Amino acid sequence: MQIRPEQPKDESAIRDVLTQAFHPSKGESSLVDQLRQQNAFTLSLVAVIDEVIVGHLLFTPATIVPQTPIALAALGPVAVLPAYQSQGIGSQLITSGLNTCQERGYEAVAVLGHADYYPRFGFVPSIEFGLKCEWEVPEPVFMVKELKHGILRKQEGVVKYLPAFSEL
Numbered sequence: 001m002q003i004r005p006e007q008p009k010d011e012s013a014i015r016d017v018l019t020q021a022f023h024p025s026k027g028e029s030s031l032v033d034q035l036r037q038q039n040a041f042t043l044s045l046v047a048v049i050d051e052v053i054v055g056h057l058l059f060t061p062a063t064i065v066p067q068t069p070i071a072l073a074a075l076g077p078v079a080v081l082p083a084y085q086s087q088g089i090g091s092q093l094i095t096s097g098l099n100t101c102q103e104r105g106y107e108a109v110a111v112l113g114h115a116d117y118y119p120r121f122g123f124v125p126s127i128e129f130g131l132k133c134e135w136e137v138p139e140p141v142f143m144v145k146e147l148k149h150g151i152l153r154k155q156e157g158v159v160k161y162l163p164a165f166s167e168l
């Protein structure tokens with residue numbers, strides 16, 4: 001399997017991965033299209049097996065309000081074709097994506113997702129750092145991970161995603 005950045009020729013295959021993984025919701029697929037049009041990607045990765053795109057992961061810029069200088073990225077959506085799930089593809093996409101974000105100078109990453117999946121990558125509930133989600137969600141499902149040790153200490157506030165996420 002290869003993990004590599006999205007290329008222009010991948011767009012429809014990525015749409016297919018998102019549509020199948022999040023079925024029946026088409027919101028995630030539309031969201032990614034919209035963000036691509038807005039040139040708003042921090043990092044868009046695909047997982048490829050035998051030239052077939054089987055997984056996709058997106059990072060976008062996020063901010064903390066009140067404003068901080070922290071370089072924060074939001075992880076998601078992440079999707080793997082149903083037939084390829086539970087084979088470690090999502091994990092490899094996430095691990096590779098977190099490493100690239102760190103190499104590019106990002107200091108922390110936020111994620112809204114399964115509370116029993118993301119802790120294995122070092123995510124902890126954001127509330128442990130006094131950080132809240134901008135949407136009303138159960139506390140355990142909104143998580144953060146420091147890429148620079150100690151960067152989120154004493155950073156109370158609300159994590160804001162790009163506006164397109166609020167339409168999902």
Ligand SMILES: CC(C)(COP(=O)(O)OP(=O)(O)OC[C@H]1O[C@@H](n2cnc3c(N)ncnc32)[C@H](O)[C@@H]1OP(=O)(O)O)[C@@H](O)C(=O)NCCC(=O)NCCS
Nearest residue numbers: 021022078079080085086087088089090091112113114117
């Ligand atoms: C979540 C997802 C990206 C994980 O990708 P994957 O390649 O299947 O993941 P991995 O093989 O690396 O890891 C498998 C683990 O994911 C866990 N997982 C998958 N879906 C899950 C869910 N809905 N809730 C909690 N854990 C989940 C599995 O339980 C499995 O755990 P285990 O290793 O303890 O058995 C993939 O299952 C998917 O596309 N799901 C549908 C879309 C989705 O929910 N995206 C994430 C939104 S937060």
